[in-house]
Amino acid sequence: MGALRSETYIHRESVIHRWAPRLKLVSLLALMFAFATVRQLVLVPWMLGLALLLYGLSGLPFSFLRQRLSYPGLFILAVVVLLPLTVGETVLAQWGWFTLRQEGLQATGLILGRFLSILTLGFILLGTTPFLTILNTMRRLGLPVILADMTLLAYRYLYEIADTLATMQQAMRLRGFGQTRQRWFRINGQAMQQRAMLAGNLLIRSYEQSERVYKAMRLRGYGYGVASNVNTGTAHPDPKLSWLLTGAVLLAAAAIVIAEGLLRR
Numbered sequence: 129m130g131a132l133r134s135e136t137y138i139h140r141e142s143v144i145h146r147w148a149p150r151l152k153l154v155s156l157l158a159l160m161f162a163f164a165t166v167r168q169l170v171l172v173p174w175m176l177g178l179a180l181l182l183y184g185l186s187g188l189p190f191s192f193l194r195q196r197l198s199y200p201g202l203f204i205l206a207v208v209v210l211l212p213l214t215v216g217e218t219v220l221a222q223w224g225w226f227t228l229r230q231e232g233l234q235a236t237g238l239i240l241g242r243f244l245s246i247l248t249l250g251f252i253l254l255g256t257t258p259f260l261t262i263l264n265t266m267r268r269l270g271l272p273v274i275l276a277d278m279t280l281l282a283y284r285y286l287y288e289i290a291d292t293l294a295t296m297q298q299a300m301r302l303r304g305f306g307q308t309r310q311r312w313f314r315i316n317g318q319a320m321q322q323r324a325m326l327a328g329n330l331l332i333r334s335y336e337q338s339e340r341v342y343k344a345m346r347l348r349g350y351g352y353g354v355a356s357n358v359n360t361g362t363a364h365p366d367p368k369l370s371w372l373l374t375g376a377v378l379l380a381a382a383a384i385v386i387a388e389g390l391l392r393r
Contacts, residue, residue, distance in 0.1 A: 136196075136251075137258045142187030144256045148370035149265045152257065155377040156249050162381035163245045168391040169234050171384065172241030178380055179248040188255045196251055197244070204243050208236045259283060281341070289334055296326060 139145075144152070163175050183193065215232035222228070253262070263276045300322070 136254045138188055138192065138255050140187040140256070142185060142256070143369060143373065144182065144186040144252060146364070146366045146369055147256070147373050148365035148367070149257050149261050150268065151370045151374040152253065153262065153265050153269070155374045155381075156253050159377055159381045159384075160246050160249050162384040163242055163249075165385060166242060166388055167238070168388060169238050169241075170391065171387060172237060172245075174387075175241055175245040175384070179245040179252075182252055182377075183248055186252050186256050188252070192255055193248065193251055197247060200243075200247060204240065208239050211236045211239075285337070285341070288337070289330070292333055293330055296330065300326065 159178075163179075166172070166175060212228050212232040213226070215229060215235055218230035220228045220230050220233070257265075260280070263271075263280055267273060267276045
């Protein structure tokens, strides 16, 4: 299929890049699950510190993380911004209708801590391992071939659909649509009809493109057991370093789970 234009992999010579993909995937997923089990706020700094340590070892630039945290960060911020104002009974401060509650503030810190830690680990995995390598590793770990292929196609053609949508929106603007600024609650019936037509046209084009892709894949032998050799472009893994990192990360994951269990008592 060629190089993916949306590839997030950044080539470096860091220790995380030289970590064997299979061990890296298993270890980071185990650490993510360990972070997801945390319910004690006192463990949040340890989670963030461990995630930042691994990110520093990856050699990835800080801008890589900052740019990719912006959109999901806005989403999670919109979700948790009301928690300190609405959840809990212990009032820390009150200014008129504005009431800051302790339980809501603790829940916000816990959610944000887990969110940032888990997402940082995910970006470390994507930034230090090509996406094709991740899929091949998941297939070797037991992921069905059809699911791996569907994931790859969805990852690849999601950006194609976005480009098609941008082209259609530009064509609509050139034809005069959207020249007058309208508030969302003032959109008239004609504008709603045009947006519905845009969504329907995009759906039809996506379906037609999926049919063309499927026919092209069948003509090239897809589904007939033809093996494909994909050059993933990964750095040569270091076995000793890989096992050392795997042991350290799995030990850290176990320590997080054990500490969570002890603090719950």
